[in-house]
Amino acid sequence: MIELTREDGLWTVTLNRPDKANSLTLEMLEELTRIATEAQDARALILTGTGKVFSAGADLEAAKAGLAKSDVWERLSGAIAALPCLTIAALNGTLAGGAFGMALACDLRICVPGAKFFYPVMKLGFLPQPSDPGRLTALVGPARARLILMGGAKLTADEALRFGLVERIVEGDALMEEARTLATDTLAATPEIAQGIKELCR
Template sequence: MRGADLIQTLREGALLTVTINRPDKANSLTTEMLVALRDIFRASSQDDTLRAVLITGAGGRVFCAGADLNTLYDETDGPDPWDEMARALHAVPVPTIAAINGPCIGGGLTLALGCDMRFAGPKARFSYPVLKNNVLPGQYDVDRLRALIGQGRCAAILLGGDVLGAEEAAAWGLVDRLVEQSDLIGACRHLCATALAAEGAHLKTLKSMLRGAA
């Protein structure tokens, strides 16, 4: 399947749900999938009728296992696709929520950190095995992770290889809300309700103020 086919989008009124649809491969991301996500986020930034974006993983077991290891060390002639995708997500001017329904590993954490809010079910766990995989994280990921959980805890994940369960991630501040697995998407939709009914320019200005203070 092509990268674009492995990323599903569902538009319901002013809400866009983006689903990583590769459950047989733990929703790991290929370069083509990163390009598809980048294009979706870029289009979202130009959509004046959009009010919120929800990101989740298909299959009910894994949010995103990060990079497909078969493409992890691929060289590209142009810009880094991970950086481009992360920048495009960060630039989305309306609320973004990660519905983390299972393991969120490596590049999966890039997606989660790029969102304004992170809701997690009890099956979620978090790690960023950059030392193990001999890769460097994006600087934005490091800065955002440190801002959320502090220098020492950030080091425990990046340098110590810590794996956090859902409750510990919430206690550390990495997860904003713990939700029962069956209620995860519903809880995210409920939180979006005010934004979905808001006037677009006001909503975008408020998000810009929030991000500027981060």
């Protein structure tokens, strides 16, 4: 359900559970965390999904069993954020719930025109992952972060672009090509220079 390809320093991680809207089980989250932790020699990493939804967040049955409150979400987003390479979330569709943490932890986010963005954590009775509000606020500002987390706003791709939540909207058949294009200069640079620029931009 998690696919990994590695080619010339480019790691591509794909959520492949389209029949369940790429909802995440504990096993999938642990596997993603392991990959992100081990990707220290990656020059660039692209995170994407199959089907029309990037991820609906926690698997429903797993959430009922306590996954929604697990620290694995924070461990995953922390591992992605700590990577020295360029990280790109290529959002093939809607981003919802706990899956927000993965995308927020990436350096860049691009999406297809039909993507929607919502994080209905408050009405479900949970706090967001500890680092998510800060990362979200850094991208969209405090009022818009509250609009999403407290107002229950469901953003369209155009609104996400206008808010600064995503950097570009790309037609679906060109999404991965655009992600690879964005990684081109980083892959061509020495790791030290790429990491240095990333650190300067923090």
